[in-house]
Amino acid sequence: MSGRDEIGVGLIGLGTIGTGVAKVLQRNAAEIEARLGCPLRLVRIADLDTERDRGVSLDGIRFDSDAEGLIDDPGVDLVVELIGGYDVAQRLITRALSAGKSVVTANKALLALHGKALFDAAEKGGADIAFEASVGGGIPILRSLREGLNANRIESVRGIINGTTNYILTEMERGGEDFEVVLKRAQELGYAEADPSFDVDGIDAAHKITLLAAMAFGAELTFEEVPTEGIGQIEPIDIDAAAEFGFRIKLLAITKLHREGGEPRLEVRVHPTMVPASSLLAKVDGSMNAVAVAGDAVGPTLFYGAGAGELPTASAVVADLIELARERRRAQVGRVAPLSYLPHTMRPLPLLPLGELEGRAYLRFQVLDRPGVLAQIGALLGDQGISIESLIQKGRAEPGGSVPVLVLTHPASEAAIRRALDGIDQLPDVAAPTRFVRIEEDL
Ligand code: HSE
Secondary structure, three states: OOOOOOEEEEEEOOOHHHHHHHHHHHHOHHHHHHHHOOOEEEEEEEOOOOOOOOOOOOOOOEEEOOHHHHHHOOOOOEEEEOOOOOHHHHHHHHHHHHOOOOEEEOOHHHHHHHHHHHHHHHHHHOOOEEOHHHOOOOOOHHHHHHHHOOOOOEEEEEEEOOHHHHHHHHHHHHOOOOHHHHHHHHHHOOOOOOOOHHHHOOHHHHHHHHHHHHHHHOOOOOHHHOOEOOOOOOOHHHHHHHHHOOEEEEEEEEEEEEOOOOOOEEEEEEEEEEEEOOOOHHHOOOOEEEEEEEEOOOEEEEEEEEOOOHHHHHHHHHHHHHHHHHHHHHHHHOOOOOEOEOHHHOOOOOOOOHHHOEEOEEEEEEEEOOOOHHHHHHHHHHHOOOOEEEEEEOOOOOOOOEEEEEEEEOOEEHHHHHHHHHHHOOOOOEEEEEEEEEOOOOO
16 A cells, blocks of 8 residues: 555455445445554456446446456455355465465455365465455454453354354244245345355355354364255254254254364354254344354353355445555554544544433322322323333232332323323322333344
8 A cells, every 4th residue: 555545445246245335435434444544445346247236336446357467466465255166266265365465365265175275375475365255144253252351261152153053943833834935035235146056965064164263263174074954954844843842943053072082173064953952052033144163261152143145145245345454554553543443533422311202101109099099190190291112000009008000102202201200209199219210222
């Protein structure tokens, strides 16, 4: 980037994820610059199809089908490979690395087969290869293994790491739709691989667990060595039986390092698995992914998020770009932001008053058990525009005693609830201050 105070990105492959990368780089340009200290600009794109409208603005970006030209372009500092597949992708990545240009890729199939050759090429070229998006979509699981958990001896990594099969199994459980219909929808939503048998037969999960085993244990293996079974044999009768026995069926990818005895041995496998219905992994539905990592110091941890799709996967690609760009900045200008944001971009932000919160609420009134009490409470709530969704009265009081009345409200502002409670708690028939618990939805 000599002479330019920006870092130039070249993107090879403008499919679903590539389009997401262009969107995220544009949409979050100001945030990224505040973290990095200079713009991270998409300067060039290469794709065989230069005609199709992807619904993203490409103004000011050179767009043609010349991937080699993109790599050799002095305006391109970092290269993103999102074409997938083996031969062409490997050739392009190797060309970039050999030219000393770091590469971001989501190509788990290539890494899980030819990772060693690519990492050797990176070392020789003095460049990096980053691949967060290749496992778990938007979940920063590789970064967590490499950084947040690197004080540990990792004991196991177990996860749901294929969104398509998790989506299919979830839909099969809900009943009704045919396998083919659900698979087609997963393809339309951009979850499925170009060859969906990679998803259904567990191959995509085998690619990913290969990379996780490398990150967790330094295990050098190829995905072909991973015992792999897909979900093809699972029928609705199995899903129903699992539920009756207290389980759910998930396609799990598992790796553990057995250190007992002499030489450590690697356990690695992908297959449909019954997991206790009460477990956290059992609650991971649809295209969501989750990875459970156990370390000797940290104990069990769980990482959850969108495992596929345009923007979640783009989130991981762009995070890699920012990390690589930070490394370049460190080499060029020395200090980089210690807190993610550069100190001069940080500023105090006004706090949102709690009264402006809006949501449903749980209220516990303690009232004398007399006719008309609820009408008075209802009126004071109504005066503030608060309506009741459900109401329960527990038991009956001794004469002169009080009973709890439990209310769930429809969404209301906290200021309105506070005003209503100020009045309600003054009523002679209210025996104790009302308890108020906020409800957080969409968790
Ligand atoms: N086909 C993959 C999946 C996409 O369904 O999880 C994300 O790697």
